Amino acid sequence: MSRFYRRACIGGLAGLVASVPLNLSVGHVMGAVALGTILGAAYTVTFRPLKNAYVDSLMVGTSTGIPCWALFTLLLFPLLAGQYPEWEGEGMRAHFPALVGWVCYGGLLGLLVQGLNDLASKAFGPEPVPVSRRDDQKRRVVILGGGFAGMQTAAALEQELRGDPSVSITLVSETNALLFTPMLAEVAGSSLEGGHISTPLRTSLHFATFIRGRVTGIDLEKRRVTLDMESSAGMEPEPAREVGFDHLVLALGAVSNYRGLTNVEKQSFNFKSLLDAIRIRNHVIEMFERADRESNEGARRALLTFVVAGGGFAGVELAGALNDFARGILADYPNLRPEEVRVILVHSHERILPELSELLGAYARRSMEGRGVEFRLGARLHDAGPGVVVLSDGEIRSQTLVWTAGVAPNPLLATLPCERDKRGAVKVEPTMAVPGTSGIWAVGDCAALNDGKTGKPCPPTAQFAIREAATLARNLKAALEGRPLKAFHFDSLGALCVVGHQTACAEFTLPFAREKSVRFSGLLAWLMWRGIYLSKLPGLERKVRVLLDWTIELFFPKDIVQTIDLG
Amino acid sequence: MTEGIESKDADASVGTGKTVLGLGAMAGTLVGAVGGMIYATALHGSPLYGVLTGAVYGLAFGAFFAERCSSPGAGLIWGLAYALLLWLLVPAGLVPWLAGRHAGTMVDAARDNFPELAGYLVTLGTPLGIAMGLLAEFRPQPGRRSYVASRAIVVGGLSGLVSSVIFHTWMLKGGYFPLTAGISEAGARAGGASLHLALAAFIGVAFGLLFQQDIYGYGSSMGWGAGFGIFWWFLGPLTLHPLLTGMPTDWSADHASDLFGSLVAHILHGLIVGVMYATVDRLWVRLFVESDPIRREAEGPGLRTIYSLGWGAAAGLVGGAVSAPIMVATGVISKLAGLESELSLAHALALHLLVSAAIGMTYGLLFRQEGLSIGRGISWGWVFGLIWWYLGPLTLLPLLRTGEADWRPEAATALLPSLIGHLVFGAMTAFTFLLLQRSYARWLLLDPRHAAREKRRTRPEGTPAPALWLFLLGMGILLPILLG
Incomplete structure (x- = not known):
């Protein structure tokens, strides 16, 4: 017997007995009995029973009787009798005895319901509660990767499943936080605190399990994933762990692709993680400290030369931020001269920001040059050594090289028996299911996905990853329920790029004419950039912290305190 | 307000039921007898009869309610509701019925017995409740919320003063001092204002001291x-x-009718004190309790508030739509439209729905922590509707239309029809809000962190809320009928 049915039976019985004083109010025995029984059942269903709470029930019942008097005696009974409601003062006073009847009915009902509930608990035990599936019967969804795609899939799946106890969700990530990469350059440029642009994965999820670990193997046949649980120095290493799955989501993201340039990989800074950004910031300060005590002008110039490889969004934003940072902290180093500081952006094509229109690319270049950034366009990075960066058209003496010139899908994907594209991304159907497999899905940068409507390849950007994740969550739910899947479709909204202090480029697609776009540049675009990305930053607390950082930056100089040991 | 730190003796044995019952019955009998004697003296009745009936009432209260009176404040509310229930059943119900009075004259009997109501409340319900609450301070109460007297005094005093500034600035313009009931009206205006402020601060402090643990x-x-x-x-x-003025106590219905305006003023002042207390207390909890890192919560601030506003707006629309026919029939809509005389009925209805959505948002904001059970939600909805009847048609509407609130008993009587509309509106708003809130909270509560947080912040069973519902609904509806 369901708990609501049980409650209704108890309430009906109590209402039937309690309906005796209701005769005063209704004036019709059968009507009073019927109304008393129905109201009793409704009352009992809506109130959770408590043990031995007689005075509480008495008060609840009595207090319910008063509005019931107003509702039934004054309003509904006259209406049913074809009369005008008795809600004037005189009518209310005339029906005062009925109020006493309703109060008695309510009080009696409360006491009887309580008594019968207690009796029923003794005779039949407590109310039955819905039983969830046992853990070993649960269908397991495992998501690999805690970037935009993985995290958003987990969050959207939680929403879709609404706590369905028959499904378990596990998110595996190498880091325990979601990094908001659009603001990473600002961390390197000392505008923002590193922790302010990362959101802990645990606090963002409600009942998905989170495991921090590195995926070292995926066995699609045995349907399990092997994890290397990284240990801190000085601690006993943890044994590898295996996690079984029924559905597996590959959201492993991308890694830097050095295209075989081993020396460059050794000599350069990566620019993918929070730690990379913090390292770059601290390294820049370190270079200024060394330059300050360096008497040789050539060596000093090399220390103060910063090379960024790659003219895409990441490279341009980083070069702009580093240029502002480096020139801004000169005030703290009176021995160094502005002309000794160089920020050089190396790009293999003739124009930067190929994702934006040519006009905006040219604007970005002009603006950055005006602020002191140098460009080496059409030049390829060939090699790098201690204190030197070798380009296709010459050398640059520099102690700092940051690589943003290429990314590739996670190399772990190469171990899977799936078809991949030339980048190394797993080819998927428009539903994000991996063809030829069952229950394997890929999303985000590691998936080679074509739009379900236009057939065009989806770019590996956060904007697309978030939308793909929402579709994938719906498809996962559909797959779990045996319903048909939906193909992914999304029209890009546009792109924004900060190029320097209060200057940005923005290009938005028009909603009803996707092939056309509107362009903004300068302060307005910068305000748009800040407004849009601040709204996208997950968590109110993070938004407030970033807003405070930005406000402080307006009034105080950038901080030059070194926070990590680069040795 | 939302601090739910359990007392240190949470693990103490609960096995005190029989002791509580015995002690409660004894103390109840004693206090009831004394109260009965005062009651009889005040009403010029037989002292022996007063002592005996008082002792019986006290015995019953002590035996059945003592365990529920967890503090003097909780006891007061249980005591007041008990007194009202007794009055409704005995002098207003059973006695006239046994005396064979005609149904049509029962309300006259109730009016005649109005002094008994005042006597029951002041000499029986109040001392019995407070005494049982004081007794509870000497027994272990597992799971009881912590009590900080300094917080109650500071927050209560501050909220009392702020409420008096808000409320009495308006009252002072007319030289009307409802809280002091004219004690100083004969004297200097400044003296009246000072007395008013002092009394308001005292009421605020008393409010904090009595109800800190019961307010969620x-x-x-x-x-x-x-x-x-x-x-x-x-x-x-x-x-x-x-x-205080050396006059004999007059609890008659006629005298109470003369003071009906003061009753409405007291209710509104109580509402303002309540809101101010909750606001200042929330600030206190945020600054001095929740800021402690070891009490950090899983969900960030603001999210639930935003959701509650949305659900409240939707619920208010439903409540407004359901109550609209009553509001049209009772003429409240036309009065609402009277704010802009050119408005047609359709426009007035649209305005009514808009106002309903806004009021629904206040429900979402104010009542979201009062429990997830539909029954409880609806009970709070009745209370919400009643509050809005006192606040809306009785106060704000006349104030907007004429610049003055009309708190005469005749005005209240004329507005009685719309009371039903307000009750229906409150109940429907609460019901819809609960459905929306539950659809969101049900799956979220599977997260043990959220479940623990909700458990701590949501009103548990066993608080004096049911007694408050009876007292508020009973008094709020009965008094305008009896005194009008």
Whole structure:
């Protein structure tokens, strides 16, 4: 017997007995009995029973009787009798005895319901509660990767499943936080605190399990994933762990692709993680400290030369931020001269920001040059050594090289028996299911996905990853329920790029004419950039912290305190 | 307000039921007998009869209610509701019925017995409840919320003063001092204002000291405030004022009718004290309790508030739509439209729905922590509707139309029809809000962190809320009928 049915039976019985004083109010025995029984059942269903709470029930019942008097005696009974409601003062006073009847009915009902509930608990035990599936019967969804795609899939799946106890969700990530990469350059440029642009994965999820670990193997046949649980120095290493799955989501993201340039990989800074950004910031300060005590002008110039490889969004934003940072902290180093500081952006094509229109690319270049950034366009990075960066058209003496010139899908994907594209991304159907497999899905940068409507390849950007994740969550739910899947479709909204202090480029697609776009540049675009990305930053607390950082930056100089040991 | 730190003796044995019952019955009999004697003296009845009936009533209260009176404040509310229930059943119900009075004259009997109501509340319910609450301070109460007297005094005093500034600035313009019931009206205006402020601060402090542990959110704080206001009306203008001015106590319905405006003022002042107390207390909890890192919560601030506003707006629309026919039939809509005389009925209805959505948002904001059970939600909805009847048609509408609030008993009588509309609106709004809130919270509560947080912040079973519902609904609906 369901708990609501049980409650209704108890309430009906109590209402039937309690309906005796209701005769005063209704004036019709059968009507009073019927109304008393129905109201009793409704009352009992809506109130959770408590043990031995007689005075509480008495008060609840009595207090319910008063509005019931107003509702039934004054309003509904006259209406049913074809009369005008008795809600004037005189009518209310005339029906005062009925109020006493309703109060008695309510009080009696409360006491009887309580008594019968207690009796029923003794005779039949407590109310039955819905039983969830046992853990070993649960269908397991495992998501690999805690970037935009993985995290958003987990969050959207939680929403879709609404706590369905028959499904378990596990998110595996190498880091325990979601990094908001659009603001990473600002961390390197000392505008923002590193922790302010990362959101802990645990606090963002409600009942998905989170495991921090590195995926070292995926066995699609045995349907399990092997994890290397990284240990801190000085601690006993943890044994590898295996996690079984029924559905597996590959959201492993991308890694830097050095295209075989081993020396460059050794000599350069990566620019993918929070730690990379913090390292770059601290390294820049370190270079200024060394330059300050360096008497040789050539060596000093090399220390103060910063090379960024790659003219895409990441490279341009980083070069702009580093240029502002480096020139801004000169005030703290009176021995160094502005002309000794160089920020050089190396790009293999003739124009930067190929994702934006040519006009905006040219604007970005002009603006950055005006602020002191140098460009080496059409030049390829060939090699790098201690204190030197070798380009296709010459050398640059520099102690700092940051690589943003290429990314590739996670190399772990190469171990899977799936078809991949030339980048190394797993080819998927428009539903994000991996063809030829069952229950394997890929999303985000590691998936080679074509739009379900236009057939065009989806770019590996956060904007697309978030939308793909929402579709994938719906498809996962559909797959779990045996319903048909939906193909992914999304029209890009546009792109924004900060190029320097209060200057940005923005290009938005028009909603009803996707092939056309509107362009903004300068302060307005910068305000748009800040407004849009601040709204996208997950968590109110993070938004407030970033807003405070930005406000402080307006009034105080950038901080030059070194926070990590680069040795 | 939302601090739910359990007392250190949470693990103490609960096995005190029989002791509580025995002690409660003894103390109840004693206090009831004394109260009965005072009651009989005040009403010029037989002292022996007063002592005997008082002892019986006290015995029953002590035996059945003592365990529920966990603090003097909780005891007061249980005591007041008990007194009202007794009055409804005995002098207003059973006695006239046994005396063979005609149904049509029962309301006259109730009016004649109005002094008994005041007597029951002041000399029986109040001392019995407070005594049982004081007794509870000496027994272990597992799971009881912590009590910080300094917080109650500071927050209560501050909220009392701020409420007096908000409320009495308006009252002072007309030289009307409802809380002091005219004690100083004969004297200097400045003296009256000072006395008013002092009394308001005292009421605020008393509110904090009595109800700190029972208030969970803004809504319940308003409910407690309104209940406290009604209690103060019986205690102040009806009882203490004549005593302080050397006059005989007059609890008659006619005298109460003369003080009807003061009753409404007390209710509104109670509402403002309640809201102010909840606001200042929330600030206190945020600054001095929740800022402690070891008490950090899983969900960030603001999210639930935003959701509650949305659900409240939707619920208010439903409540407004369901109550609209009643509002049209009772003429409230036309009065609402009267704000802009050119408005047609359709426009007035649209305006009504808009106002309903806005009021629904206040429900979402004020009552979201009062429990996830539909039954409880609807009970709070009735209270919400009643509060809005006192606040809306009785106060704000005349104020907007004429610049003055009309708190005469005749005005209240004329507005009685719309009371039903307001009750229906409150119940429907609460019901819809609960459905929306539950659809969101049900799956979220599977997260143990959220479940623990919700458990701590949501009103548990066993608080005096049911007694407050009876006292507020009973008094709020009965008094305009009896005194009008």
